Amino acid sequence: MYQPRFYRYWVENRDLVSFNVMVGETDLHIQARKNLKRKAQKAVVKYRDSLERYIARHPEFLNALEPISAEEDAPLIVKEMVESAKRTNVGPMAGVAGAIAEFVGKDLLDYSPEIIIENGGDIFVKSLKVRNIGIYAGNSPFTKKLAIKILPEETPLGVCTSSGTVGHSLSFGKSDATVAISPSATLADAAATSIGNLIKDESDIPRGIEFARKIRGIRGVLIIKNAKIGIWGNVRISSEKE
Numbered sequence: 001m002y003q004p005r006f007y008r009y010w011v012e013n014r015d016l017v018s019f020n021v022m023v024g025e026t027d028l029h030i031q032a033r034k035n036l037k038r039k040a041q042k043a044v045v046k047y048r049d050s051l052e053r054y055i056a057r058h059p060e061f062l063n064a065l066e067p068i069s070a071e072e073d074a075p076l077i078v079k080e081m082v083e084s085a086k087r088t089n090v091g092p093m094a095g096v097a098g099a100i101a102e103f104v105g106k107d108l109l110d111y112s113p114e115i116i117i118e119n120g121g122d123i124f125v126k127s128l129k130v131r132n133i134g135i136y137a138g139n140s141p142f143t144k145k146l147a148i149k150i151l152p153e154e155t156p157l158g159v160c161t162s163s164g165t166v167g168h169s170l171s172f173g174k175s176d177a178t179v180a181i182s183p184s185a186t187l188a189d190a191a192a193t194s195i196g197n198l199i200k201d202e203s204d205i206p207r208g209i210e211f212a213r214k215i216r217g218i219r220g221v222l223i224i225k226n227a228k229i230g231i232w233g234n235v236r237i238s239s240e241k242e
Helices: 037-057 076-088 092-108 185-197 202-213
Strands: 017-023 026-032 115-119 122-126 131-134 146-150 157-162 177-182 220-225 228-233 237-239
Touching: 017 037, 026 037, 026 092, 037 076, 037 092, 076 092, 076 185, 092 115, 092 122, 092 157, 092 185, 122 131, 122 185, 146 157, 157 185, 177 185, 185 202, 185 220, 202 220, 202 228
Parallel strands: none
Antiparallel strands: 017 026, 026 115, 115 122, 122 157, 131 146, 146 237, 157 177, 177 220, 220 228
8 A cells, every 4th residue: 555755755955856756666756966757767667677577487585584595697686685685684575675776776877966766765875965864763753853964975875764663664673763874775775674673662772783783784773762762883963954
């Protein structure tokens, strides 16, 4: 069932052109130097087709909740999802939203030097200026109060969020927001899911942080549960109003 993603309209980067692309279950909010909707839609169709064809041949890929292997001739997007799943101990589909955002975003960089793609709370960003990414954490008092500051020299970057209390994505945890940051949006998405699965209440935040520290390729993590927050790594926090 489709859920309106109202949070994506809280903050707009007014120096960029915004547009949406929807193909099947994929719903992207994209910001670029110009309207690239047709090219973005073509890219989404390409990567969704790659995934769907692979799943048709390997149905276990769709429902696996633990890491699995990929065939040698698997599409690159499948291999990236499989590798990210192995690093984070989840099924490969845990990274699908970040993967679509990342692969489409990299294609669009041929036409715009700046690209920001949001896919259900999972973000791929390539920017030439400082950007603030707001944090939506459901009923937590931190919602709309904090943002993650992204420096241009750090991009391309994936900033991905998992929640056990917001949205319809599968999570075995109860965090209001678990945000993982990585040069790979595919890995960041899988890591956010894996870390978020560990958070049942506020006392689990240190455990989530400790697990995040062991994931190769993760630069930082932020975990919110109710009025408690835990932060590790290269995470710059600012007021969303800045």
